Amino acid sequence: MTNHKGTQTCYFEARVAFCCDRTIFAIERYSLAAPDEYEAERIARDRAVMSPYHDRRIPDFAINVDIVLVDEPEPDDDPEAPAAEVVRPVCKACG
Numbered sequence: 001m002t003n004h005k006g007t008q009t010c011y012f013e014a015r016v017a018f019c020c021d022r023t024i025f026a027i028e029r030y031s032l033a034a035p036d037e038y039e040a041e042r043i044a045r046d047r048a049v050m051s052p053y054h055d056r057r058i059p060d061f062a063i064n065v066d067i068v069l070v071d072e073p074e075p076d077d078d079p080e081a082p083a084a085e086v087v088r089p090v091c092k093a094c095g
Contacts, residue, residue: 014044026053
């Protein structure tokens with residue numbers, strides 16, 4: 001992303017809920033720097049894809065993203081890819 005002259009950086013907290021059949025089975029929070037709420041949501045969704053909780057094989061899988069404008073915290077470092085030995089969680093409805 002290119003920062004254009006006049007573009008202000010804002011700070012957001014993203015709350016990402018991972019759901020199975022409308023039931024939340026995991027929540028992650030990210031601190032983000034972005035020019036607006038829409039870009040913050042896009043970044044949060046991109047990070048959520050790298051989460052061990054993101055698994056499209058889960059029936060009725062969905063993620064819900066809530067974005068809140070905050071004062072100037074330090075943004076999170078970019079997340080690392082999940083380790084190969086990470087065990088993916090299983091929601092209660094799926095077994």
